[in-house]
Amino acid sequence: MYDCEGCGRSRQGLYFGSGIGEAQWWCWSCQSTDQKELINSLDGRAQGVLNRDADGVHWPYGPNIYVQMRADLLDWADRHDLKIGNTGCQSGLHWLDKGRCAKRECHGKPEFYDHTTTWLSRTTGKPALVFNQPYGQVDPAEVRESISEYPSLTAEVGPESWYGAGTTGVYIWNDGNRP
Ligand SMILES: [Zn+2]
């Protein structure tokens, strides 16, 4: 909960606008009709992309409070033909490689893991991507090293992310599960 731009009180709400520093917090009572419509339309677009229950869409960390990140995440997921996948696999790599984590004890993940999300191909329904968005630069060699024991996986490091705020997009793909 943060201080609302409208009433100045610390109330439940969401951040609107781009940029973690610049976005403005509006509480549920003070949100405009346009802001409410934007929230609803993004919830609608999340159908088939993210999970939901009676409490609403399960937005990942970041988009859970930043509305602009919701839009950016949905555009990104459309571009890559992805929907959210859930796994208890710590690194996600066993799941990405074999479709499940068969390790009795699955611990540990590389240093570049942050804001981690795991994704399925919408077309094949199979694990396609382990996605990290750490702050700052990431050495592609470090990412390749982390997946060296998985011949089916490939790595890609790029500026594109939906978290923004100076984070880097670190992609670990299972290309065999993508159309
Ligand atoms: Zn308010």
Ligand SMILES: [Zn+2]
């Ligand atoms: Zn695992």
